[in-house]
Amino acid sequence: MTVLLDNLKDDDLTENISAGPSRGWYHWLIVIASSLFAVVSIGFVGSILAYSFPAWGHAATLITGRGWQSPTGPYGGLAMITGTLETSLLALTFAVLVGLGTSIAIVFLVPRRLRTIVATAVELLAAVPSIIYGLWGFLVLAPWMLKSFDPFLAKLPFSSAIFGPSSQQFGPSLLLASVVLGVMILPTFVAISREVISAVPNDLVEASYSLGATRWQVIKDVVLPAAKIGLLGATFLSLARATGETVAVALVAGGVADVQFHLLQPGTSIAAWIATQFGEAQGNEISALMALGVLLMLINFSLSLISRSLVNRQRKALARV
Amino acid sequence: MNPMDELTLTPSLTVTHDTIQLIAKSHRARRVLISRVVTALCLAALVISAVPLVLLLVQLVTRGASQLNTAFFTTLPQSPTIMSPNLTGGVSNAIIGTIALTVYASLMAIPVGVFAGVYLGESTSKFASVLRIVAQTMAGAPSILMGLFGFSFVVKFLHVGFSAIAGSFALAVLMLPVIAISTELSIRGVPNTLREAGLALGAKPHTISTKIVIPSALTGIVTGCMLAVARAVGETAPVLLTIGGGYINQWRPLNPVSALPLSIYINAKSEYPSERAQVWGIALVLVLFVFVVSLSARVWAARKQKRNS
Numbered sequence: 001m002t003v004l005l006d007n008l009k010d011d012d013l014t015e016n017i018s019a020g021p022s023r024g025w026y027h028w029l030i031v032i033a034s035s036l037f038a039v040v041s042i043g044f045v046g047s048i049l050a051y052s053f054p055a056w057g058h059a060a061t062l063i064t065g066r067g068w069q070s071p072t073g074p075y076g077g078l079a080m081i082t083g084t085l086e087t088s089l090l091a092l093t094f095a096v097l098v099g100l101g102t103s104i105a106i107v108f109l110v111p112r113r114l115r116t117i118v119a120t121a122v123e124l125l126a127a128v129p130s131i132i133y134g135l136w137g138f139l140v141l142a143p144w145m146l147k148s149f150d151p152f153l154a155k156l157p158f159s160s161a162i163f164g165p166s167s168q169q170f171g172p173s174l175l176l177a178s179v180v181l182g183v184m185i186l187p188t189f190v191a192i193s194r195e196v197i198s199a200v201p202n203d204l205v206e207a208s209y210s211l212g213a214t215r216w217q218v219i220k221d222v223v224l225p226a227a228k229i230g231l232l233g234a235t236f237l238s239l240a241r242a243t244g245e246t247v248a249v250a251l252v253a254g255g256v257a258d259v260q261f262h263l264l265q266p267g268t269s270i271a272a273w274i275a276t277q278f279g280e281a282q283g284n285e286i287s288a289l290m291a292l293g294v295l296l297m298l299i300n301f302s303l304s305l306i307s308r309s310l311v312n313r314q315r316k317a318l319a320r321v
Numbered sequence: 322m323n324p325m326d327e328l329t330l331t332p333s334l335t336v337t338h339d340t341i342q343l344i345a346k347s348h349r350a351r352r353v354l355i356s357r358v359v360t361a362l363c364l365a366a367l368v369i370s371a372v373p374l375v376l377l378l379v380q381l382v383t384r385g386a387s388q389l390n391t392a393f394f395t396t397l398p399q400s401p402t403i404m405s406p407n408l409t410g411g412v413s414n415a416i417i418g419t420i421a422l423t424v425y426a427s428l429m430a431i432p433v434g435v436f437a438g439v440y441l442g443e444s445t446s447k448f449a450s451v452l453r454i455v456a457q458t459m460a461g462a463p464s465i466l467m468g469l470f471g472f473s474f475v476v477k478f479l480h481v482g483f484s485a486i487a488g489s490f491a492l493a494v495l496m497l498p499v500i501a502i503s504t505e506l507s508i509r510g511v512p513n514t515l516r517e518a519g520l521a522l523g524a525k526p527h528t529i530s531t532k533i534v535i536p537s538a539l540t541g542i543v544t545g546c547m548l549a550v551a552r553a554v555g556e557t558a559p560v561l562l563t564i565g566g567g568y569i570n571q572w573r574p575l576n577p578v579s580a581l582p583l584s585i586y587i588n589a590k591s592e593y594p595s596e597r598a599q600v601w602g603i604a605l606v607l608v609l610f611v612f613v614v615s616l617s618a619r620v621w622a623a624r625k626q627k628r629n630s
Contacts, residue, residue, distance in 0.1 A: 026527035030443075033436030034452055037501060040433075040494060041455050044462075044470045051473040101366025109364060120619065125374055127548075127615050129555025131582045132604050135589050136377045139597060183373045190370065214356035237461065244463025246558035247586055271465045271558070278472075278562050293469045297462070304461040308454070 048297065052290035062291055068257040070277065075288035077270070077295070079257045084269040084299075086174055086261070087249065088242035091181035095238055098182075099189040100231070104219060106190070107197045119194060126187035134248030137180035142171025142252065145179075150264065164262020172254035175263040180252050181242050189238040192311075196230035197223060199318055230314035236307035244300050246271040270296045381605055388602025398568055398584075401593040409599045416606075417570050418485070418578035419554060425489035425574060426553055430496035431546050437497075438504025438542070439530065453505070459498035467491040468562035476563060483565025486574040491559035496549040503545025507538035540625040547618035551611045557582035581607050 055062060058074060065076025106118050153159055163175065200223050208218045224231075254266020255276045268276070274289050274296075281289055396411035441449055441456065471491030475481050511534050519529035535542070565577030566587070572578065581603050588600045 024525070024527050026530065030436045030440040033433050034440040034449070036433050037437040037497060038448075038452055038455065040497065041459055043474060044459070044466070044494060047473045047478065048466065048469050051469075051477070098366045098370050101363040102370045105363040105367040109360065109367075120616075123619075124612055124615060127551060127611055128608060129557070129582060129611060131555065131557040131585050132381070132608055133377070135585055135600060135604055136380065138589055139600070140376075140380055183377075186370050187374070214352045216356035216359040217352065219359070240461055244461075244465065246463065246465040247561070247582075251586070251589060271463055274465055274469070275558055275561055290469060290473065293466055297466055300461065300463055300466075301458055304458050305454075308457050 045297070048290055048293050052287050052294050054284060055287040055291035058288075059291075062288065063295075066259055068273075068277075070280070070285050071282055073284055073288070075285065076257075077288075077292055079259045080268055080270045080273045080292060081295070082259050082261075083174065083253065083267040084243055084271070084296075086263070086267070087177045087181055087253065087269055088239060088245075090175075090178035090263075091185060091242045092235065092239050094178070094182035095186045095189045095242075096235055099186050099193060099238075102186075102190050103193040103197050104223075106194050108215060108219070119191075122187050122190050122194065126191050128187075130184060130245055130248045133180055133184040134251040137176060137183075137248065137252040138172070141180065142176055145173075145176055146171045153264070162262070163264040164260075172252050172266050173264045174253060174260060174267040177249050177253035177267070177269070178263070180248055181245060184245065184248060185238045185242050188241055189234055192234035192237060193227075193231050196227045196234060196314065199230070200226045201318070226318070227314070229310050229317065233307045233310035233314060236303050236310065240300050240303035240307065243269075243303070244271055244296060245269075246275045250275045270299075381601065381608060384598070384601035385605025386602075388599050389605070393599075393602055397570065401595055406593050407595045409593075409595050412581070412584055412599075412603055414568055414570050415579045415581045415584040415603065417572055418564070418580045419582075421485050421572035421574075421578055422489045422492060422560065422564065422580055423550060423554055425485060426492035426496060427546070427550060429489065429493035430500055430549065434497045434500030434549070435504050435542055435546070438501040438545075439508055439535070441501060441505035442508025442538075443530065443534075456498040456501045456505075459494075460502055463558075464495055464556050465558040465562075467495045467556075468559040470494055471559060471563040481575065483563060483577045484575050485564060485572065485578040488560045488564035488578065488580070489574075491563050492553040492556060495556060495559060496553050499549040499552065500545055503548070504538070504542050507541025507545065508534060510541065511537045540622050544618040544622040547614050551614040551618075554614075555582055555607055555611055557586050561586065 055075070058065075061074045062077045063081070064078055065074055066078050067074070067076050068079070069075070106115065106122075110118055153163055204222050204226065205218055208222045213221070249269045250272035253268050253272055255268050255272065256266040257268055257273065258265070260267045270292050274292055277285065277289055393411045394416060395413055397414055398412060399408050399410035401408045437452070437456075441453055468491050471487045471494070475487035475490050476483055481487055515533050515537060516529055519533045524532070560580045560583055564580060564583065566579050566583055567577045568579070585600050585603050585607070588596045588603070591597055591600075
């Protein structure tokens with residue numbers, strides 16, 4: 001049997017050649033390449049797990065502890081975990097609300113001729129390296145927020161309860177990190193959700209228009225229900241990207257390991273903390289950072305498995321229509 | 322009275338044609354109004370998402386373009402001092418470092434990724450379906466984890482130390498699943514009739530793969546590789562933990578190197594305005610490179626596809 005013609009497995013054609021001596025060098029080449037890929041993937045997980053091992057003796061501190069005392073320990077990861085959750089969920093809310101409207105506008109409102117250009121632009125923006133978003137947030141957005149946005153926020157009711165006192169000397173804060181993350185995952189979300197929305201069969205859309213439905217009724221009652229699962233998949237994928245983002249958050253979150261719910265105060269995230277602390281870390285601190293990496297891996301892998309299965313389910317559902 | 326003008330709903334309640342029309346009209350007015358409002362909201366969302374992204378690109382170009390000159394590309398960086406705060410030098414070390422890292426990473430990732438992708442595309446074995454899920458999960462893994470892998474495996478376990486090879490290993494791990502997945506999709510896109518035609522001519526399976534399937538899928542495979550390169554060039558987190566940095570022009574695999582994203586990350590936090598200004602130049606070069614590579618990949622693929630169909 002050769003793996004090369006598996007696609008034709010059910011076909012009578014392949015039966016005769018299957019028995020032949022087809023395990024040539026080429027067969028082995030692709031088998032070895034894919035085994036190498038499998039080995040690298042196992043090594044990826046195994047190597048990080050192995051170096052994180054010493055830190056799991058203090059697993060409780062690592063997950064629920066406050067404060068990161070380097071270089072002696074204890075190393076508490078609660079601030080990084082809450083920071084990751086706060087920034088990525090806020091960013092996700094912004095990206096989904098604005099992104100959904102944007103995708104609908106691109107599919108239903110932008111003239112057909114411009115649509116490919118807009119779609120390409122969105123995909124290019126999704127390819128912009130995250131360090132660029134971080135740089136923009138750090139050098140442009142941070143001073144602007146200090147000067148113009150924070151005084152505006154201070155006038156809102158319950159401002160001090162939600163946002164806390166603004167850190168006057170530095171721009172970086174959890175809110176800034178959420179905004180930068182939101183702007184950054186927006187193209188990712190729009191790229192996928194636009195595709196999902198435009199994959200809804202045109203027959204359905206035209207049929208409902210012909211029944212006299214308005215544009216909003218078509219979107220609300222036909223397009224969104226048909227695209228629901230795929231949009232959920234796009235949401236989880238964006239969330240996975242937001243939780244794993246490193247350097248942009250490292251630049252704009254402030255890099256302070258405090259459990260902080262006031263959004264104008266500095267904080268950090270798991271990935272950003274690994275990046276900022278790794279340079280000076282030694283011994284036990286390295287394994288504690290590796291253990292944070294394992295946590296991040298668990299979060300990311302479960303999010304991406306959920307989103308993959310959702311997107312696949314959507315594809316199957318649409319194939320049936 | 323015309324019987325058509327009067328509808329009897331219940332014996333006690335009669336509704337005239339006019340009333341129905343009135344209700345329908347007011348209902349329609351409401352539907353249309355809601356639809357218009359939502360349409361306006363969607364357009365507003367489009368504008369809201371465009372504004373920050375356009376601002377970012379405009380600022381990148383206006384602030385970055387003034388930094389670019391020959392010295393920027395050809396000289397080594399110099400640290401500004403209090404005496405000469407405008408002294409920054411160029412970023413030749415980071416440019417050479419980024420080129421070296423990208424070339425080594427591509428040499429490692431492209432052969433393995435492409436042939437693993439061929440396997441994923443052609444095989445229906447259990448191993449292939451597991452590997453497919455692994456590839457999809459790895460493709461979405463945070464890049465800082467690739468940095469941790471490069472550090473723990475190459476820097477520590479193999480005792481190579483901070484080096485170009487450690488950084489390019491981390492970047493190769495990042496590129497590998499991206500290349501494998503795009504290759505798989507292109508291989509799957511080749512119609513089975515072509516494979517059957519090859520069989521009918523008496524070709525061996527490996528001849529069918531190398532002479533028929535891969536050439537037909539080549540555009541997609543090359544596009545996937547280019548997009549993977551474009552992604553690897555801009556990644557900061559993996560190189561942050563592995564390459565060590567440095568202020569000399571050097572490309573040797575076993576020595577530390579610098580890289581463009583790393584220079585951005587470090588110089589953005591500089592206390593000298595001159596260094597913070599120079600960062601925009603580096604950022605512009607990086608974004609231009611990423612845009613040129615991914616745009617040309619897309620345009621080339623689209624053109625090929627048009628010619629084939």
